[in-house]
Amino acid sequence: MDVTQLAIERAVATIWNRYNEPLSLDDIADSAILSKFYFSRTFREATGTSPGRFLAAVRLFRAKNLLLETSRSVTDIAYAVGYNSLGTFTSRFARSVGTSPGRYRALSQGGLLALDARAANEGSRGTITGTIRIPETDKSVRVYVGAFRTPVVEGFPVACDILDSSGAYTLTGVPPGTWCVRAAAVSMSDHEPRPWLRKPVFLGRGARLVVRPDKTHASQHIGLRPIKAVDTPILLALPELDNWGAPALNGVA
Known part of the structure; x- marks a missing residue:
């Protein structure tokens, strides 16, 4: 491992260890x-x-854990993960995770966490196809592939596909624009009974991909690899994409 890689890993460790502090870019660079x-x-x-963006992802990831594992108030959690404004925390959580902190907690505690992303595809017209290659493993895995606006896996993907083995995927209903295709494989033999807490074992990312109005088909081939220390945490509850397009749950605010 070269010196620069070690420096980046030190910086990532600093973010994970000090995410609740008012870390600046200078602070993180100094740690490297x-x-x-x-x-x-x-x-x-x-x-x-x-x-x-990495720091923000870690803060929201920790907030998800606190919402699920403790009874602390949303306000307490916001300050515990480094935010000094409840409003800022709530808006960023909703934008990144796909629902408000309170609703996320209520749905997960009731075992009802599901995603309704049908509205994301309205008025869209593009298709992204490609293949996913999973490393050899003795684990049974499920792969979630999505098109996102940013490199961080957050919010609802604009399109999604699910595979249980290496092979072809298709993302339909992708609007013209620049997209990041990301893939994550979750172990199906994970004994964690709450699927939204299961951690990916493999990740994959493609280069930025452009879907043009005059060319609505694009291709992206992705090889998965074991997770690394420098990978950003995934904010979306990937296994719940099994409910992609399901009707929104009623009665939960």
């Missing part, structure tokens, strides 16, 4: 012992996103 400008470029190359 790199200049701020060189650090920002190499961090993005290694992780696929900026240090600030």
Whole structure:
């Protein structure tokens, strides 16, 4: 492992260990012992996103855990993960996870966590196809493939497909624009009874892909690999994409 890779891993460890502090870019770069400008470029190359976005993803990931594992109030959790404004925390959580903190907790506690993404496909017209290659493993896995607006897997994907083995996928209803195709494989033999807490064992990402109004088909081939220390946490509850397009649940605010 080269010196720069070790430096990025130090920075990532700093983010995970100090996410509840008011970390600045200078603070994170100092932990890597790199200049701020060189650090920002190499961090993005290694992780696929900026240090600030990585920090935000870790904070929201920790907030998800606290919502599911404790009875602390949403306000307490917001401050515990590094936010100094409840409104900012709530809006960013909803944008990244797909629902408000309170609704996320209520749905998960009732075993009803499901995603309704039908509205995301209205008025869309593109298709992305490709193949997924899963490394050899003795585990039974399920692969979730989605098109996202940013490199961080957050919010509802604009389109989704699910595979139980290596093979072809199809993402339909993709609007014209620039998209990031991301894939994650979750172990089906994981003994965690709450599917939204199961952690991916393999990840894969493609380059940014453009769906044009005059060319509505694009292709992206992705090879999965074991998770790394520098991978951003996944904010979307991937196994719940099994309910893709299901009717929204009633009676839960």
